[in-house]
Structures are given as C-alpha cells and as structure tokens.
Amino acid sequence: MSRSTGRGPRRFTRWWRRRSLRTRMTVIAATAIAASVFVSFQVATELLGGELRDAAENQLRADSRVLAADAERAGLARVQLPPYPGSGRLVRVILADGSTRTPAGQPALPPVSEAAGRVAQGVSADLMESRDGDDEGYLVYTLRAGDGAVQVARLADDGPINQLGFGMLVLGLLCVAGGALVGRAVARAGLAPIDRLTAAAVRVAQTRDLDAAIPDEGGGEIRRLVQSINDMLAALRESRQAQRLLAEDAAHELKTPLTSLRLNVELLIRLDRRGTLNSALPAESRTRLLNDLGAQVAELSTLAAELTDLARGDISDENTELLDFADVVVAAVTRARSRKPGIEVAVDANSVWVSGRPAALQRAVLNLIDNAGKWSPAEQPVQVRLRAEGRSAVLEVDDAGPGIDVADVPRVFDRFYRAESARALPGSGLGLSIVRRVVDAHGGRVAVARSARGGALLRVELPAASPPAPIARFTAGEDPAVR
Incomplete structure (x- = not known):
C-alpha cells in the first residue's frame, strides 16, 4: 500500500524532470491561470448566490406584508x-x-x-x-x-448561477489556452538568451576556440551566467597557454642536454666500432667523458622530475596537516647534505607551527638550499634561519655568493629562467619556480634580496598556526585532579 502510494509522486517527479524548461514554464502558467479561474468561479458563485437569495427574500417579505394587510382588512x-x-x-x-x-x-x-x-x-x-x-x-x-x-x-431559480458557471467554464478554458500560449511565448522570449548561450557554448566545444568570448546578454542572472562562462573560458585559455609555454620551454631546455648526451654517446659508439676506443680516448679522458655522461643523465632525471612536479594541477595529493616547520627544515637540510656531501649548511631553526603539506614544503626548502649551495663558496656555509614574526613563520636562506643582479630579480622565480652567470652551472631553472608555487599554494609569499654577506637572501613567509594542545600524561595510580 505504501509503495503504490509513493510510486505516483515519484513517477510524476521523474516525468517533470525530463520536461524542458520551456514546457515547465508553459505548464506552470496554464496551471496558475486555471487555479485562478476556479477560485474566481467559486467566489463569484457564492457572491451571486447570496445576492440573489437576499433579493428574493426581500421581495417575499414585501409581497407578504401587502397580502397580510389585505387579509387584515377583508379577513383570511x-x-x-x-x-x-x-x-x-x-x-x-x-x-x-x-x-x-x-x-x-x-x-x-x-x-x-x-x-x-x-x-x-x-x-x-x-x-x-x-x-x-x-x-x-x-x-x-x-x-x-x-x-x-x-x-x-x-x-x-438556479438558472443565473448555472449560466454564470457555464460562462466561467468557457472563459476558464479560453484563459487556460491563452495562458498556455502566453506562457509558451514568454518562455521562448525569456529563454532566448539561454538558447543563444547554449549555441555559443556548443560552438566553443566543437571548434575548441577558447578565444571566442560569449557576447553579453543584458543584465540579471543571464549576465552573471555569461560572465561566469567567459571567466571559465579565460581560465581555460590561460591554462592552455601555460601548458603550451611549459611544453615549449621544456623542449628548449631538454634540447641542449639531449644533444650533448647524444653526441657523446655517438662518439663512444663510433670509436668502439673502429676499435680505436682505447687509443683515441685515454683512460683519463674516457673517465671524464663517462662522468660527463653520468652528470648529463642526472641533470635530465632532475629536469624530468621537476617538469612532472611543475605540470601538476596541484602541488601533490597529500593532505594538509598541522606540522612544526622546524622539522621540515631540518629534514630538507639532511637531504641536501646527503645529496651533496660537500655542501655546508648552518641551521638556526626555532619551532614554528604551520598548516601545510610536509612533502611539498620540504621540496621547496630543499630547492632553496640547492640554489644557495650552487653559489656559496666552500668556506662559507649556506645559512638557514627559521623564526616566528608576528603571525608568520619566516624562513631565510642566504649564501655568500655574488648575489642576484637587479635586472634578474623580477624574473628569478619564472620557469626556466636562468641568469647569464648561472647558465654555466648545473640546473634547469625550475627550482625557484616550484618554490614560489608551493609558497603561493600555502597562502604565503617569497621574495629575494641581498644578504648581509653580499650574496642572495631568499625569504619565505607562511601563515603561522597555533600549536596543538599538549596531551596530559599521567603515571599509573596518579589522580589527574590532584595535578
């Protein structure tokens, strides 16, 4: 019984949802007019019936008084x-x-x-x-x-009421039909901007032309919808342009190491085929060539990893958590020392809590240390300092190198950008770009300046978070209330 009772409304709901918006507006308009006519008929019938009854009763009273007066004079x-x-x-x-x-x-x-x-x-x-x-x-x-x-x-006499009812019925049918036509016309006129908007969106989807902005359609909700779609198209254009630039820059950056690697490998193959590998390349030269090949392969591996990281839509799939930024900095310093045993890093990290992704933040700090390590002299360690300033966690990484030229400062965080003095050094020009992306994603900012030692000072500011509440620990048999 309950199933059959609820099946009807569900069927009607499914049927209604399958109707077009134009049909819905037509049905709503016709239904509203039919309901109005029905209510008007009921009210008019009650009013007319009451008026006719009052008039008839008044007439009967008047006639009865005349007859009663005659009966009083002549007798009943x-x-x-x-x-x-x-x-x-x-x-x-x-x-x-x-x-x-x-x-x-x-x-x-x-x-x-x-x-x-x-x-x-x-x-x-x-x-x-x-x-x-x-x-x-x-x-x-x-x-x-x-x-x-x-x-x-x-x-x-119910004749007048019946005539009124018949007239209201005919009028109601005419009004419902006219309301349906008017509703259809209003729906067509009101939804015309939606139709044009749909056609424009379909055209963009078919032609893949993201530069074709959808024209404005007046004001109100339609205008906001058009603006939202145009904003989405602009975001897609920027994303596609960024992908194109990334592909072009990646192809350009990969071209040089791949060419060098191919030439060295071809040289080894050619000498080996001639049987002159040992005579043409002494052991020292062969070792140096193999070391160069290893360095080039390592550079390509690093570049491929950085390109993969940079091409992601987000920083990583890891969740945001409350963490002590000092632990992240210490872990990044440890990794930097293991990757480059000759690098010297001096750490002064105070405990500052932030909300972030630990792996992404560690990658950013590691890139800052690697960048500073390329410039800092062997006898001058890279200095890493972490402290709290107001509501921010401030990380500073500076080196004692030549510093960054003023002309290079605006582009130092751009992808693949390398200053003239840095092009002879290993690197892809993506490290600092990844740093800026990670910092931006965490709601912070990164800036570059000249350090007191004459080198570059890279400063990262992240929003600080409240440290977690300490967990009370009790020994066996101890009463917590006493503490």
Missing part, C-alpha cells in the same frame, strides 16, 4: 388572492383551523411545516424557509396575519 377567509400566474408569485393563506386557501390553477406548494403552523397560531414570529416540493425547490416566507398567516413563495 374572504381576502382576494392574486391570480396565478399573473402575479409571478405563489401565495397561500393558512386559516385558524389549519386549512389553506390558494388561487385557482396555482401549483401545489409543499405542505405547511410545523414551524409555519406555529407562526399561524401566533406562537412564533415570521419565518423564512427553504422547502422541497415534488419536482421543484421553493423559498417560502410565512407572516402572521389576523388569526392565521399568509405565505408567499418563489421557485428556487
């Missing part, structure tokens, strides 16, 4: 009754003995009711009542006159 038994049907009303006289007089040829009225009999006996006042005859319904008014009473009656 001798009063002359108006002929039927000339007066257009039905009359009856109730005598003192309970008998009645009616005009000749007049249709029989319903029998005298007990309430009307009490009026004739003088027990009750005048009475207005609705009575049903054999075939018709009557409205009967009884008024005391002499030692009896007079009655004036009218047929209950």
